Amino acid sequence: MMSQIRTLISILKHSFTKTDTVQYPEEKPYLSPRYRGRIVLTRDPDGEERCVACNLCSVACPVDCISVEKAETEDGRWMADTFRINFSRCIMCGFCEEACPTHAIQLTPDVEMGEYNRQNLVYEKEHLLIDGPGKYHDYNFYKVCGKAIGGKEKGEALNEKPPIDIRSLMP
Amino acid sequence: MTDKVTIHIDGVAHEVQAGINLLQACLNLQIDMPYFCWHPAMGSAGSCRQCAVMHYQNAEDTRGRLVMSCMTPVMDGMIVSMANEKAVGFRATAIEAIMTNHPHDCPVCEEGGDCHLQDMTLISGHIKRQYPGTKRTHLNQQLGPFLNHEMNRCIGCYRCVRFYKDYCGGDDFNVFSSRNRIYFGRAESGTLENEFAGNLAEVCPTGVFTDKPFSLKFSRKWDLATSPTVCTNCSVGCNTYTAERGGVLRKINNRHNADVNAHFLCDRGRYGYEHVNHNDRLEKPWKRNNEQQKVEVLNASSAAKQVTDWFSQGDTVAVGSARSALENNAALLKLAGKGNFYAGVTDVELEQLNLLTQAAHNLSLLSLTNIEKCDALLMVGEDVTHTAPRLALAIRQMTRNAGLDKAAKFGIKPWQDEAVRNIAQDTRSPFYALNTHATRLADVAKQNIYLPPARQLSLLLEVEALLSFPDDKDIASKEAVAIAEDLLAAKKPALVTGTNGANPQILAACIRISTLLAQKNENSGFYCATGQANTMALGILSDSNQGLDALIKRLEDKAPKTLIVMETDLYRYFSDDVLDTLLDKVTNIVVLDQLLTRTAQMADLVLPTTSYAESHGCWINAEGRLQQSFATMAAIKARLPAVQWLQSLSGCHTNEQVLAWCAQTYSELAPVQQLLETSGSDFVIARQPLRSTGRTAINAGIDVKEYPPAQDLGSQLEFSMEGVPAFRQHQLKEFTSPPTGVWSPKWNSSQGINKQLESNDSSNNNGILLFANKTTDASSNLETDKSAISSDGLSICPNHHIYADDELATYSTSIQQLIPTATATMCQAQADSLGVKNGEPVAFKGKGHSLELPCAIMPDVCEGVVLVPMQQFRQLGNKATLTTAVRSAS
């Protein structure tokens, strides 16, 4: 008897508290920038594609929904020839972002991805690539790595000495 | 069985093989001992300091001293500790020091995921970089079509230079400068000249040298589905791993077979796979419609029915192939009948093959490993570097034996590489190269003898006589005496020749000499390189003299109604002038091939066959070793193995049925029965590694629905990750395929193979030797035709080239870049007597074909010989003549 009364009171009280549920989609909840939603490929501060097609995201992915194929430009830069995410399989775990050594792949707070046709959930590189650097503004992998690319010769990366002249006899 | 000693590692007693070093013993025991500079084939250098362990004098010794395990021989009762704090600390410091200069490259490094350095860094416990200083950098070099060079990644282990210079004898690669500035490369950019340079991609523990063609269609190791295959680019039959992803063949890696290639492949084999991905590959059956002047694409069943219809009209002639599996050839032979089956090689080669197969039971045909153990060797008639490349590398190692023996007298073990080389200096086991011109092994030969074929033959006759009557020295030449003396004095003498010189007389003489030697010394042996990967199978299947020249005669006499040509491009053997008219007379030409060859263009019906990467099959190498090769990927589009296309005609529907027929019909092939009996177990085996990625995305671009992987009905291998992974296969006693890949926990790089060498050596996956049983068959007619010796005048001889000669390999763009232009090569004196100058045309005629080649003057070609590239030589035949008007030398 007492417990039923307690229940009634509690329900009545709730009728006057502010609701957590919002009238989605008219009203949208706040999702923090680090929320794990739709995946994007970002660009480095110079506007070049960050992804170097290293395949670390695809190997980290527990549902194997990322497929990457490498291409290389004339001047030595690695990049993705194909970059495909099958979002109908993606579980938004964020492992790919964690694995990415270049900060290329990032999850965004956009979760509105519903489709009637499953095929439309397959995103190719052109659908994934955005214009900015995403959450990480400054990192530029090629400034750190030792591989020479156009505009950055050997010895011009961070923490590098100029290339050795092997014919020098200096000690 | 070899001797055993007991060693104590961290308090545990282990029995290990005596005479080896501690590092190798640990690896054999599956202990994860890190190392860089050691290599099983090249021994120890002791330079990387990565394999340190604590060694105690005796049970009372508690301090111990640090030793490099690769430099320490195992001794009975030896006490060592790997887990000792100081040893662990030393190894961690060593790797940290090595890594101070290492670039931040892994994501953009082809080695990543297959990197010995990554593995060792983790095993040694170096996780976080502490060094704040700057890194040294290096400029790279262009090293040709096969290898990338990224010197920043070098850790200075010296493996590359020890392989290239010491092991392969290359002289255009070296180590330069000193200490931190040390540089491994060429004096200046340029294509690496050595035929084995491609191995650097596997030998180098880092990403300094990586496979360039692979880099163009790159995939991480964890994504590559691999299967055990046999190289189909020459008659040595090296064991390979063929790796695929998404229906594209990505790369070839070495597969360890202790009796054949062990750790290394040649560059033809490593890079000659691109025909599988080629634009000119045949994918659908099609039929020519002459009335409407067009080509109709057929479906599989109507194509098969068309062949059956034509075949049932009778009068069918079939051509087998030296680059197709045994099963395909046998099926074709079975349906056509012996009289109508022509082997896809020249008559001369078939004649030589018959000599060889008849004598093979009496000769001991050597494996490459046994060649390496010989102590005197005579190579006759061809430079095997160009015809059976891996064999040449074995011969090069053979010449080291005298030096190794000399070192052994001082108690130096063969793996103590630097010490051995110091003692050996230029001491070499006697090796004679008898050829028309300089060979690539000239630098290690005791004597290089350049003679025209007729005089080679008379020299061989002298040697033969001297072997029977060693005292008759005065009637023989100096060379013959030296050769005979060395062969007789040796503990393990060997004779190496080949069928590619197209000279049956020389082969017969070599067989006679080997037989004589074998009577005197049961350890002696013989090797005869044959033309292509499965030439030997043709030699066994067709004992008549029906080669391609006989085919041409048959076509000339009376054209058959139907001609079935399987995986042979007749235009490689005959010129257009000869073939076009002959083929026009045949009513129905059926071509089974994987590529759109010239012959396929002449076909009325084309049936696309699978490449070696899409089908199972048996290949018989030059020593009569039958090896199984397993499909790497499912057949592309409508391709089928020839056995399947022909199944209703041959009555054999599976490879097993064909093999069973072979085992019954041919006494040489009776051992094949073993294969039929042993295949069968409940387990399936995975081709894909444990961590294959993108499985739900790779095909999603076409269709998001996921389809089951293709089924492989011909073997227990699965085209997926399903089944037993490669590294657990040795636990399956009843399964007989070699492992599908090299990987083991902590060892992502293929260096992990070095933990499995012991089990590999004793495995029965090394192939079946068909000629192992000695018989006392009456030998065939091996008499020398005396006129062959006296034939004076000019000989036109083949000039072999590793990259130009193999049909399939030439489809690779990387290999194409290294094919030399065709020339008529001769020495200055010969050119003078012909009155031609360098670059001037020389005209030839043979087999109804005439052609002109520019003259090229080369030293070290004997007088009386004009060399013509093998391809042109094949078309001219071995009775070619020179038609250049001989100008009077004024």
Ligand code: SF4
């Ligand atoms: S997104 Fe990052 S982890 Fe994935 S392939 Fe590109 S660079 Fe590598």
Ligand code: SF4
């Ligand atoms: S060599 Fe190995 S450790 Fe070095 S960058 Fe390449 S993958 Fe990384």
Ligand code: SF4
């Ligand atoms: S290039 Fe490779 S093999 Fe040669 S020393 Fe450097 S790391 Fe070792």
Ligand code: SF4
């Ligand atoms: S030697 Fe012959 S079998 Fe071996 S890899 Fe080279 S081409 Fe292939």
Ligand code: FES
């Ligand atoms: S492997 Fe022992 S020192 Fe390098």
